[in-house]
Amino acid sequence: MIRNFTRFGSRRPPGASPPATAPGERVYAIGDVHGRLDLLRELVALIERDVRSRAECATRLVFLGDLIDRGPCSSQLLELARRSVENSDRVTVLLGNHEDLLLESAYGNAAAQRAWMQNGGDATLRSFGIDPAGLAGASADEFADTLFKVVGDRTIAWLDSLPLWLESGDYFFCHAGVRPKVPLERQRKQDLLWIRKKFLDSKADHGAVIVHGHSEVGEIAVHPNRINIDTAAYRTGRLSAVGLEATLQWNMST
Numbered sequence: 531m532i533r534n535f536t537r538f539g540s541r542r543p544p545g546a547s548p549p550a551t552a553p554g555e556r557v558y559a560i561g562d563v564h565g566r567l568d569l570l571r572e573l574v575a576l577i578e579r580d581v582r583s584r585a586e587c588a589t590r591l592v593f594l595g596d597l598i599d600r601g602p603c604s605s606q607l608l609e610l611a612r613r614s615v616e617n618s619d620r621v622t623v624l625l626g627n628h629e630d631l632l633l634e635s636a637y638g639n640a641a642a643q644r645a646w647m648q649n650g651g652d653a654t655l656r657s658f659g660i661d662p663a664g665l666a667g668a669s670a671d672e673f674a675d676t677l678f679k680v681v682g683d684r685t686i687a688w689l690d691s692l693p694l695w696l697e698s699g700d701y702f703f704c705h706a707g708v709r710p711k712v713p714l715e716r717q718r719k720q721d722l723l724w725i726r727k728k729f730l731d732s733k734a735d736h737g738a739v740i741v742h743g744h745s746e747v748g749e750i751a752v753h754p755n756r757i758n759i760d761t762a763a764y765r766t767g768r769l770s771a772v773g774l775e776a777t778l779q780w781n782m783s784t
Contacts, residue, residue, distance in 0.1 A: 595626020
């Protein structure tokens with residue numbers, strides 16, 4: 531069972547085409563930021579200009595997870611995202627596998643701590659002013675205590691409350707993807723945060739068009755059953771978003 535979901539609009543009936551957002555709603559979905567606050571500022575400026583160029587419409591901004599790790603500004607991104615969600619009901623941040631690794635690390639999971647440090651968690655620690663080398667010999671509990679101290683109870687509690695997915699009309703937004711042939715309401719957290727090959731190789735109708743990140747692509751990849759917007763911002767300098775309104779789709783990148 532999945533938890534902490536937010537639903538908007540109705541589920542896409544099998545075979546329906548073209549997909550559309552919930553009536554009267556425009557959505558901008560942003561791919562994996564991975565610590566690149568500089569690129570996010572550029573992309574948000576592009577989105578703001580795009581909003582001004584279009585007719586007035588209820589607009590939602592959706593972050594598909596993985597705000598943190600690898601890039602230099604994870605601490606600033608977490609603060610900005612948390613405040614944005616607190617100040618607006620039109621901003622949604624979904625949980626990514628990297629945020630989940632941080633959470634598991636903060637709760638004392640030694641295996642998660644090792645995996646996190648091997649996948650960009652060291653950059654996040656540095657963004658909080660912590661030298662990762664200083665934690666090399668720490669116990670799992672000591673590592674967890676350090677994380678709670680530097681990240682803070684409020685931010686960790688906020689991360690732990692993040693939804694795993696969101697819907698708008700015929701679109702389903704999540705971090706990594708879904709397991710084919712499993713109803714969307716029965717998707718597992720593990721798949722929503724981590725799945726790759728079985729989802730990426732599938733041509734099945736998932737009951738909605740899945741908008742996701744997690745698996746790096748050179749440019750936004752649009753398929754009949756999914757849209758991938760993870761353009762590896764941390765190493766390419768290209769952070770991407772997809773805009774969706776009614777049956778329209780458009781892309782933006784830094």
